[in-house]
Amino acid sequence: MSVVYPPNDLASDAVNQFIARSHKLYIDGEWQTPTEEGAITVLDPATGMPIAKVPLAGREDVDRAVKAARTAFEEGPWSRMTPIERSKYIWRLADLIERHAGELAQIESIDAGKIVAVTQIADIPLSAAMMHYMAGWASKVDGETFSFNRPGEYHGYTLREPVGVAALIVPWNFPLVLTCFKLGPALAAGCTVIIKPAEQTPLSALRLADLVSEAGFPNGVINILTGDGPTSGAALASHPGVDKISFTGSTEVGKGILRAASGNLKRVTLELGGKSPMFVFPDADLDKVIPGCSSAIFFNQGQTCTAGSRLYVHRKVYDRVVAGIADGVRSLVPGHGLDPATSLAPVVSESQATRVARYIDLGLSAGAEAVVGGSRLEREGYFIAPTVLANTHGDMAVVREEIFGPVLTAMPFDDDTDLDTLAAIGNDTPFGLAASVWTTNLSTAHKMARRLKAGTVWLNTHNHYEPAAAFGGAKESGWGRECGIHGVHLFTETKTVIAAL
Template identity: 50%
Template sequence: MEKTTAVLLDSRVEAFLQGGPKKLFIGGEFVESLSGRTFETVNPATGEAIITVYEADKEDVDRAVEAADRAYRDAWSKVTPSERGKMLWKLADLIEEHAEALAQLETLDNGKPIQETRHADIPLAIDHFRYYAGWATKIHGEVIDNSAGTSLFTYTRREPVGIVGQIIPWNFPLLMATWKLGAALATGNVVILKSAEQTPLSAIYLAELIQEAGFPEGVVNIITGYGPTAGAAIVQHSRIRKVAFTGSTEVGKTIMQQASGNLKRVSLELGGKSPNIIFPDADFSKAIPGALMGIFFNQGQVCCAGSRLFVHKKVFDNVLSDMTSYAAQLKQGPGLDESTQIGPLVSNEQFTRVSDYLQKGMEEGANPLTGGKPVEGNGYFIPPTIFAGVEDYMSIAREEIFGPVVAAMPFDDEEQIADIIRRANDSEYGLAAGVWTTDVRKAHKVAHALEAGTVWVNCYNALDAAVPFGGYKQSGFGREMGSYALELYTQVKSIWVNLD
């Protein structure tokens, strides 16, 4: 790994990191946890602590629920849709004003390259709040003609769920917070949001901007803590009526079980093992960079990463040769270095997990064309790794690794594309897929047959606030983004009026 030079920290980041521990945001105030317990958040590039953060538990969730309930009854339910939209737009403006500070803070806490946080995470977060600011005034029911009698007038209202719990992951901390907060607030709900314990800082910074944007106290409450304590308390709380979770399929199953105790509404955006299919007629000037970005973006720590690469055998060797050459040249280093293209993994736990998969892949007979061994020294660095000699049954081809590791496999019999579709669909996951071909008819046929919530054709990782995102099978259910997300945070009431 080359020697790197860190960028100069924004003065707002330096000020934010002074003192500590960082506090919970409950009822419009920054408060200590009732237990007084704290934990450290760590810089993945060095393995050293950045700052301590207060650790919330069940008692802190209880007081966040009280604050949210007061806000819902006394303030937020009386705010007009237009005012809700203005606050969301103001929050987007504030994020834009603090864009560089947030980008640096996200990179420091998560490890991802500063170029990614500047040009992907933060702009998408801004767009998301602005998109839902526009929806705040457009949520309505409908008048329904009934057959029960002309004197009976019927209509529906789409009303907020009430108190919502949101649990966000560590791979896109700020962006995932905006994915969930935007739709929930536009529809008139109040929120208790728990950040991932690995990456709590951008959510705490966001809380300061929420204050400045003018949201009533208690409308948004942000807590930091661990899943088995604070997260479980949110999921099991009887007064929290809906939970939205992004994370692993394993944890998603636990949340489903815990939420069933009080029949809480749940939406889950979970893991993936996404197939990326390159046909021999693909435009390789797009397909090869697209496949590389599909797996190495954010160090492969992306739920929809194209971690299963299927390449037609006619072009398999050439495609892998080009990909291997490019991957070997990627500059790996601390995320705060301007020239870094691939940073460290988020934590020692994740580093160990991915390292184990590298070893397992070789033990099962796969051959790393590049990478394959963890980087020695400080920080949690795994080099970009391309495995060939992979069979469909191998662990690296079936299990979510969540790192910069791709399992490349050839396919043939192009005239019978049913076989590659069968292989692509042979997974418990169904979050996303990619198709690379210049044949439009083939592209649509394959896209329709793939069991995935999102299919990218001749592109990968394209996202927009207006386009829904979510999974099939064990990749979860419910759709975030777009108008579909409004359904997650509203409930329909039917009203009958006797006009006689």
């Protein structure tokens, strides 16, 4: 891992020094050399150039990490601490994330191709907020008492106990945020963990390991393995020493995780794909609708599981809404995420850029019209022009399949389309992660919320994430919920105790 790439002139010295260092695996509280010589080259999405190498964790490395986590859970101080003591560690880590916010924001920008102004106001604050919030739950994971319905005198209660060793497999679109979405609840429940970041974006997880060490976590409580899905991820998913898998990623890979986890019937949480609809009614406040719906799809270049990728607008305001969204993205300036002049960032990789461009071509060949965008930008890096496709319908691949890129399909509806029909159109997808409804009529808003089969329905907003709000999907968008007490409970097992008096 000793290859040194040129520093980024836009990054701080601390960030360049971190990226250039010889990266190892964080196991049992120490930086450890991988057992095999495999490595992953990390690329800057804005340039396509290599910036670092990280280890490719093999099966023996996974074994070491699982053993360390198991020892910390079964024998180490973590399971013997009071909940208040555990909460202090989680809070300290949250404070350290805030203290190093500028550095983490730059690392996330370089590694994932994000605009640093966005990581500074969204990714890093939300990561810290989740850890602070979950620190409070550590002391409130309680059981219940219950009444008896048969003769005799008994006392009964339940205990919520940590499930054990949890493997947290994180995607590349929000590396640090989604690590904290999983890590906070797992630690609050009393679990020990192995984190595997996405192979495309491992750097913020490695920097997080430094902060874990600085926070003083006991050895083995948090282990971090860089690696790929087929090698490292598969070894974690099938490992008999792992009690719980929490995975965020594509539906296809999620189904593979399920199959691999069946060996010891691991507990599994899956946050998977989406094809989220947005419904704009004629009474909606268009001054909020146009920027809101634009952000819903183009935030993070559409690489968001809840991206508002299907837009249904009443015909009375359809032209104005579509034109307004198109006008808003025409002036975006592509560039490196650390450049203050940049307002259009790249997608994460060459393969992702190819995938998105292929879907755009499929839509155009099927008769869709590109109101704006419609192609890949001819420049270094992985840039796709934000694209709005009109003349689309429900049978097109661009409407039915998750693209995970900056591509919006727009379709009008009329006065004679009732709420049941609209909801049926929105529900006509294998996914059920999120949706949004834009109207000033509260009755319409809440009626639509009840009819839509989605884990989250936003009213007059979109992509609003809250640590206290349960997050997850219906249908093929996943199993279980993250965030809130719901996320903590999924890292616990319920034990019933009955005593004859």
